[in-house]
Amino acid sequence: MTIGTRLQNLRKERHLTQTDVAKALGISQQSYGRWETDKVQPSPAKLTQIATYFGVSTDYLLNSDTDDIDLSEVELLFRTTSKGMTAEEQKVFKQELIEFMKERKKLFEKDN
Numbered sequence: 001m002t003i004g005t006r007l008q009n010l011r012k013e014r015h016l017t018q019t020d021v022a023k024a025l026g027i028s029q030q031s032y033g034r035w036e037t038d039k040v041q042p043s044p045a046k047l048t049q050i051a052t053y054f055g056v057s058t059d060y061l062l063n064s065d066t067d068d069i070d071l072s073e074v075e076l077l078f079r080t081t082s083k084g085m086t087a088e089e090q091k092v093f094k095q096e097l098i099e100f101m102k103e104r105k106k107l108f109e110k111d112n
Contacts, residue, residue, distance in 0.1 A: 004038035006061055010054045011036075013083055014090070024087060025049055055082065055094050 001009075011021050022032040025046065034040040042050060051058045055078050078097065082090045 002038050003041060003061055004036045007032075007050065008036045010056065013079075014054075014085075014087065016087065020087070021053070024053055053087070055079065055090055 007021075011018065018032050018036065019029045022029045025032065027046075031040075035042050047058050047061055051061055056075060060075065074097075078094065082093055085093060
């Protein structure tokens, strides 16, 4: 699967338009459209921004031979659980999960 195909799938899973994603990333719809059609690849900085926006890793976006099955369990769980949420809801949900994991890590470190 190409970067463009992954971007398109992530966008459609969230019921977003190219314009929605482009606005969130601070680029034109035309630029985003070229990424989805694999005419141009995003810069490393934009790849990081895209990964953060969609809640996936940059490895997931870049690895053309990796299917969803190779995603970490946490990433896959996030993606399936957050389907149907708006981008803002996903952002809040992701932050809450991160905070939860940090707190759990502190508890485990304290016990050891």
